[in-house]
Amino acid sequence: MKFFDKLGLAIFSLIVLVLSIVLCLIGFGVMDSTIFTVLIGKVLMFQSYTNVMIGVCIALMLLAIKCIFFSGVDNAEESNEGILLQNNDGKLLITVDTLKNLVEGTVSSFNNIIDADTNVIITKDNDVVINLSINVTKRTVIKETTSKLQTKIKKEIKDATDLEVKAVNIQVIKAEDDGNNDIEEVKEVKEPKVVKEVKEKSSKDNKEEKASKEKKIEKEIKEKK
Numbered sequence: 279m280k281f282f283d284k285l286g287l288a289i290f291s292l293i294v295l296v297l298s299i300v301l302c303l304i305g306f307g308v309m310d311s312t313i314f315t316v317l318i319g320k321v322l323m324f325q326s327y328t329n330v331m332i333g334v335c336i337a338l339m340l341l342a343i344k345c346i347f348f349s350g351v352d353n354a355e356e357s358n359e360g361i362l363l364q365n366n367d368g369k370l371l372i373t374v375d376t377l378k379n380l381v382e383g384t385v386s387s388f389n390n391i392i393d394a395d396t397n398v399i400i401t402k403d404n405d406v407v408i409n410l411s412i413n414v415t416k417r418t419v420i421k422e423t424t425s426k427l428q429t430k431i432k433k434e435i436k437d438a439t440d441l442e443v444k445a446v447n448i449q450v451i452k453a454e455d456d457g458n459n460d461i462e463e464v465k466e467v468k469e470p471k472v473v474k475e476v477k478e479k480s481s482k483d484n485k486e487e488k489a490s491k492e493k494k495i496e497k498e499i500k501e502k503k
Contacts, residue, residue, distance in 0.1 A: 286341050286344075287341075287345060289341075290338065290341045290342065290345065293338065359371065359373060359374065360372045360373035360374055360376070360377075360400065361400055361404050361406075361441065363440075372439050372441065374398045374400065376439075377398045377406065377408075377435065377439070377441075378396050378398050380431075380434055380435055380438055380439075381396050381398065381408055381410070381431055381434075381435075382394070382396055383434070384427070384430050384431050384434045385410070385412070385427065385431075387430075388423065388426075388427060390414055390415045390417075390418040390423060391412050391413070391414055391418075391423070391427075392412075392413040392414065392415065393412070393413050394410055394411065394412040394413070395410070395411040395412075396408070396409075396410055397409040397410075401444075405444040406435070406441055406442070406443045406444055407443075407444055407445050407447070408431060408443060408445070408446045408447065409447045409449075410427075410446065410447065410448045410449065411448075411449045411451055412427075412448060412449070412450055412451065413450075413451050413452055413453070414450060414453050415453065416453045418453060420450055420453075424448045424450070427446070427448065428446040428448065431443065431446050432446060
């Protein structure tokens, strides 16, 4: 309830209390009822006082009508905090933060959603509307993922709070690489031409040296014979 509503109700209650006490005193004979006739007569003698009295009476009538027919808590104020549920056992206030946590918990169960920004709105008719902005991985099938997300969010909130979600609006900001889709390419490392020629020459020299040693050994064996 707003501050001015509380203040007006307090003033109206105070006036009613004073009038009730005065009427009780007149009824018990403690106070003379002619005092009101004298006061009203003096007020009516001056037009400015009369206008003030009429204005006060109209304000009190309007305040009384508001208290009688519009005494409930303002819906717009309720929507900033949450939804108030009431049954025979008492009252339950489901806050916007509670609904937001439920939505974020549901979103976190989707591995292909990188991050999300959640906004929960409760209308004056106590309808729950959820607006989501999400980033997904590159290979995500957006239509399929968002459809599953909408269904799951409605189900989770229904199961947890027994509230019906009127709409789940999803906006996909962009598709990002989550780091798990990188393909590491292994390329063949080619040796420089100079290095290759040196290796081939070295291999050829080794073969010639080996052949020369074998011939020398054969020659020495023949001489011994």
